[in-house]
Amino acid sequence: MTQQSRSSFSRSLWTALALAAAPLCALAVTAVHPARDDEVLEVLPAVTRSRPARTASAAPIANPAVAAAQVRRDITVARQTGDTRYWGRAQAVLAPWWDRPGAPPDLAVLQATVQAGRHEFDASRAVLTTALARAPGHAQGWLNLAALERLSARYAEAQLACEAVARAGQAFYAAACRLETQSLQGQHQSAAQGLQALLKQTQDNSQRSWLLSLLAESQERAGSDAAAANAYKSSLALGPDLYTAIAYSDLLLRTGKASQALQALSGLPETDAVLLRRALAWRRLRDTRWTEVRALLQERAAELLRRGDDPALHGRELALTALWLDDDAVRALQLARRNLLLQREPIDWWVAVQSAHQAKNEAALAEIASAMRAAGLHDARLTPIRAGKTLPAAKASK
Amino acid sequence: MTRALRAFMCFGCIVALGVGSAAAHKGSDAYLEVQQVDDSAPAARGGAAVQRDYRFTLAVSIKDLDLLLPIDANADGRVTWGEVKAALPLVLDLLNESANTESRGLLAGNQATAAKCRLDWQFDGIDRRSDGAYLRFVAQARCPAAQVLSFRYTLFREQDATHRLLVAGRVAGKDLLTTASPQQPNSLLLSPGAATGPDNATTVPGTQSSSRWSVSRDYFGLGVRHLLEGYDHLAFLLALVLPLRLSLFASVPRVLPATVAHDSAASVWWALLRTVTAFTIGHSITLMLATFGWTQASPRWVEPAIALSIGVTALLNLRAVRWIRTDALALSFGLVHGYGFAGLLLEAAAPTGLLPWALAGFNVGVEAGQLIAVSGWILLAQPLVGRIWYESAVVRGGSVVLVLLAAWWFWQRIG
Numbered sequence A: 001m002t003q004q005s006r007s008s009f010s011r012s013l014w015t016a017l018a019l020a021a022a023p024l025c026a027l028a029v030t031a032v033h034p035a036r037d038d039e040v041l042e043v044l045p046a047v048t049r050s051r052p053a054r055t056a057s058a059a060p061i062a063n064p065a066v067a068a069a070q071v072r073r074d075i076t077v078a079r080q081t082g083d084t085r086y087w088g089r090a091q092a093v094l095a096p097w098w099d100r101p102g103a104p105p106d107l108a109v110l111q112a113t114v115q116a117g118r119h120e121f122d123a124s125r126a127v128l129t130t131a132l133a134r135a136p137g138h139a140q141g142w143l144n145l146a147a148l149e150r151l152s153a154r155y156a157e158a159q160l161a162c163e164a165v166a167r168a169g170q171a172f173y174a175a176a177c178r179l180e181t182q183s184l185q186g187q188h189q190s191a192a193q194g195l196q197a198l199l200k201q202t203q204d205n206s207q208r209s210w211l212l213s214l215l216a217e218s219q220e221r222a223g224s225d226a227a228a229a230n231a232y233k234s235s236l237a238l239g240p241d242l243y244t245a246i247a248y249s250d251l252l253l254r255t256g257k258a259s260q261a262l263q264a265l266s267g268l269p270e271t272d273a274v275l276l277r278r279a280l281a282w283r284r285l286r287d288t289r290w291t292e293v294r295a296l297l298q299e300r301a302a303e304l305l306r307r308g309d310d311p312a313l314h315g316r317e318l319a320l321t322a323l324w325l326d327d328d329a330v331r332a333l334q335l336a337r338r339n340l341l342l343q344r345e346p347i348d349w350w351v352a353v354q355s356a357h358q359a360k361n362e363a364a365l366a367e368i369a370s371a372m373r374a375a376g377l378h379d380a381r382l383t384p385i386r387a388g389k390t391l392p393a394a395k396a397s398k
Numbered sequence B: 001m002t003r004a005l006r007a008f009m010c011f012g013c014i015v016a017l018g019v020g021s022a023a024a025h026k027g028s029d030a031y032l033e034v035q036q037v038d039d040s041a042p043a044a045r046g047g048a049a050v051q052r053d054y055r056f057t058l059a060v061s062i063k064d065l066d067l068l069l070p071i072d073a074n075a076d077g078r079v080t081w082g083e084v085k086a087a088l089p090l091v092l093d094l095l096n097e098s099a100n101t102e103s104r105g106l107l108a109g110n111q112a113t114a115a116k117c118r119l120d121w122q123f124d125g126i127d128r129r130s131d132g133a134y135l136r137f138v139a140q141a142r143c144p145a146a147q148v149l150s151f152r153y154t155l156f157r158e159q160d161a162t163h164r165l166l167v168a169g170r171v172a173g174k175d176l177l178t179t180a181s182p183q184q185p186n187s188l189l190l191s192p193g194a195a196t197g198p199d200n201a202t203t204v205p206g207t208q209s210s211s212r213w214s215v216s217r218d219y220f221g222l223g224v225r226h227l228l229e230g231y232d233h234l235a236f237l238l239a240l241v242l243p244l245r246l247s248l249f250a251s252v253p254r255v256l257p258a259t260v261a262h263d264s265a266a267s268v269w270w271a272l273l274r275t276v277t278a279f280t281i282g283h284s285i286t287l288m289l290a291t292f293g294w295t296q297a298s299p300r301w302v303e304p305a306i307a308l309s310i311g312v313t314a315l316l317n318l319r320a321v322r323w324i325r326t327d328a329l330a331l332s333f334g335l336v337h338g339y340g341f342a343g344l345l346l347e348a349a350a351p352t353g354l355l356p357w358a359l360a361g362f363n364v365g366v367e368a369g370q371l372i373a374v375s376g377w378i379l380l381a382q383p384l385v386g387r388i389w390y391e392s393a394v395v396r397g398g399s400v401v402l403v404l405l406a407a408w409w410f411w412q413r414i415g
Helices: A002-028 A064-081 A085-094 A105-117 A121-134 A139-151 A155-167 A171-184 A188-201 A205-222 A225-238 A242-254 A258-265 A272-284 A289-306 A311-324 A329-340 A346-358 A362-375 A383-397 B062-068 B081-098 B111-117 B209-229 B231-241 B265-291 B299-318 B326-348 B352-385 B390-414
Strands: A030-032 A040-043 B003-008 B016-020 B029-038 B051-061 B078-080 B099-102 B122-129 B132-144 B149-153 B164-171 B174-180 B188-191
Touching: A040 B062, A040 B132, A064 A085, A064 A105, A064 A242, A085 A105, A085 B062, A105 A121, A105 A139, A121 A139, A139 A155, A139 A171, A155 A171, A171 A188, A171 A205, A188 A205, A205 A225, A205 A242, A225 A242, A242 A258, A242 A272, A258 A272, A272 A289, A272 A311, A289 A311, A311 A329, A311 A346, A329 A346, A329 A362, A346 A362, B029 B149, B051 B062, B051 B122, B062 B081, B062 B132, B078 B081, B081 B099, B081 B122, B081 B132, B111 B132, B149 B164, B164 B188, B174 B188, B209 B231, B209 B352, B231 B265, B231 B299, B231 B326, B231 B352, B231 B390, B265 B326, B265 B352, B299 B326, B299 B390, B352 B390
Parallel strands: B029 B164
Antiparallel strands: A030 B122, A040 B078, B003 B016, B029 B051, B051 B132, B099 B149, B122 B132, B149 B188, B164 B174
16 A cells, blocks of 8 residues: 555655656657768668568467577677567567466466566566476576575575576576575685686686676675776677676776776666766766766656656666766655655666765665665675765764 | 576576666557647538548668568668668658548548548658667548548557557547557557547447447437537527517516517427428438438538528518428428538548448437527527517518528539
8 A cells, every 4th residue: 555655655756857858859869861862861770681571460470499599699798788579579589488387387488587687576586486486497597586686685595596506507607596695695715716716617708797786796795896807808809798787987087087987888778777877977077968868867767757767777877877967865865765665776876875875865875774784795895885874973972 | 786696597507687677668669749730620511520631650660670570671770871771661661550530431432531540651750768769650630520440550460569659649638648569459449539529548449239229329419419510500590480470488478579479479489390300300211311322412502402491481581482481491401401411421430330320429419409409599599579670670680690601601602
């Protein structure tokens, strides 16, 4: 009941915000007048290999293996480009099996992946749990579940899922899964050693790139920024990845290297997350283009609302925008706290703590710190603020 | 740290799955703009506009169109202007089929009206939006004002579960702002027809029993509005009731002009009832005959005849002809006016299965409109009916004005 009224309140809040941003929508469209036939109008992230026959009323793919392959391609494109339409395409291919109790576990896991990609974490977890009850040996399913549990800062549950990956016979992935979870819980040293050991086990570039990104994140949480930066660079050199590039740019921005951050962000697809960081970097470099990017982000938020998407699913970017570009710490805190109900990765805590700090909201700061302690997250980026917070409190108690 | 989930597909395929801040683009959208160009299409019938002109603009992303049509003909992942031009005929076919107005159960013999309301998309240019290049198309439509105007959109229904059509514009004097999904079973309601506007994107009534009520209601509204906005029908009614001294208070006027001296007050009201009922019976007969297609009448003679009926009735007020009874006159001219109403109802294209309901609703609506008009006249006439100059100024003066007006309309309509 309260949940409902809260959500209806937040809906109206969002609507108000969108209406405030609505005049910007006029900027959204620019006419293009191509002059030559060989002028490229659009670059497609994926070449369409097969199109539905125009005669029949588009028969869906009936073969689960063929469907799974297409869904994996769509998921890859969605991840590489950040273009949400590819999640919708993956869902359309999965339509015959979507939410069906008898769906093959592979396809149920893919459905959960699509849902997680759209930040529908609760739905994703429910689908995974059901599928894994039927197919307890599905290593990919357990890995995805472990990731979801880590995202929700439920580290004990994440460790259990990692154990199930091991039981499913995927020792290598199970080890990485455990190490990442341990690192979040503060065992930075042993996690780093374990990841180094795993790196020696494989020569596969994409696996090494992935392990290096885990190592980089672990080292960043441990407070070793220089080592983390090197690991990010090595990871990106082995295989470009949108998430890793963004994480690296965050480190650079946090350590005051705005122009290097711009470099790390160059060439990436212009997702909200990328634009947001580019705007912050420009702002720090006193490049006025940052205000244009801010307008574009507002426009996109309005577009999301317009098409009926739930803006709360993008709470992290909205909070960061309010904090970094709008200098509105009070609203950023409001958005960040709501976002913590959805996801609890280190950056989600970070934006909440930063916002509370700038808004000088001691009560919120204490509440966030205590929730973070309860979750068991240990992150060097979050401790200085906690220390700064406890010091005046200790003084006051004397 | 922006990544929590980057697990690998264990089984041979190297797909990294991510959950993180990167995904915050909007999904796939198409944009539809509907503008009502003009509400004053040939108002030959002198009443509510029967046709409305619309301008539709649709923008669809190249990325999405390439899912269904080989826009990227050489499959190199780069769509050139040349490739777009070559694919346009296919795109237009696709749009005409999957993004069009919906005409349901049009009356036989009215295909021409239906065709004018269908969209024939034309390429209009290229737009760049936040998520890429879009092809823009335009189409014109002329649709019956009373018909439920709906838009059927099925583009990418099987290809993208989250594709949306964002609709904006202005129809029937109201702003339209809604979002539709090709997955939804019902068409998008742009204008419910008749007098109401598209305040909500409600579903279009099909031929279920629940829609009988809504069809009757829509056509009732149309009937009321048509009579009240139809100045020629109002003029005719006025010509009929002008000579009747309809006094609500004084049962007997103090000064009785010679023509009505022998009428008691009761018989004046009785005359009113007979006259209005006769008019109703007359136009109901022809309305029904024409709507079911049993008889036909060309507006070419109906329209001037309606003007003529006003003139003749007004002239009879000036110089009575003893053997012409007012109610018989109302009945016979009612037959002519009925053809006028029928033309409107035919163009409004009521759904075939629901035609009796539409007809009933429309007829009752016309009666209600008459009642409102006559009541209005009675109230308006109250300060006048007791006056000594009522006969000379109101009846004779008014009738002269009506004769002149009718002559002018007649001249216009035969021209």
